[in-house]
Amino acid sequence: DAGVIQSPRHEVTEMGQEVTLRCKPISGHDYLFWYRQTMMRGLELLIYFNNNVPIDDSGMPEDRFSAKMPNASFSTLKIQPSEPRDSAVYFCASSLGAGESYNEQFFGPGTRLTVL
């Protein structure tokens, strides 16, 4: 398996622009997670899905952020409008299921977002 695939790997945009980050989870995994990583706050969970349904979006910082999972093999995280404080590395992760034997999260390589 290719692992979790994220695109783009790097994104540089100007304040006010719309940004869309993409993720393809590992085939067969029922859970998908979006994280944001910064030096100040470490790894923050933004939202996670189970079987394409959003379960907990309490980590989404504000209405400018939205996430969708239209099918089991694709998810997007959108920021509109983007702001310089959104600059961070965004990770997507997936896991097979819940419970100790199934909940290992496999992370993608991340998208480094820079908002000028």
Next chain:
Amino acid sequence: QQQVKQSPQSLIVQKGGISIINCAYENTAFDYFPWYQQFPGKGPALLIAIRPDVSEKKEGRFTISFNKSAKQFSLHIMDSQPGDSATYFCAATPTTTGNQFYFGTGTSLTVIP
């Protein structure tokens, strides 16, 4: 509010030395405690994990020590090597009520040759 507190923020160890990273939590519903290792430019990857019914788990040079009464757990890296230089995250999750991992803020480990 940080559900899992991790220290130190950074750590420098000589080759062959022992690296120790500590984590603490409050939520007694947490029942699974993984450690993730992250190399620069990569996503975190599972290193080792423990459940609270054991006090220690060892895999090669990596050992988790767990103190349930104190609600603390730590990662020990024996015979630290330059290739261990990475950022380490502890995490906790309540496997019976959800699948959300609560990560610590990370420890940047540098092993000096």
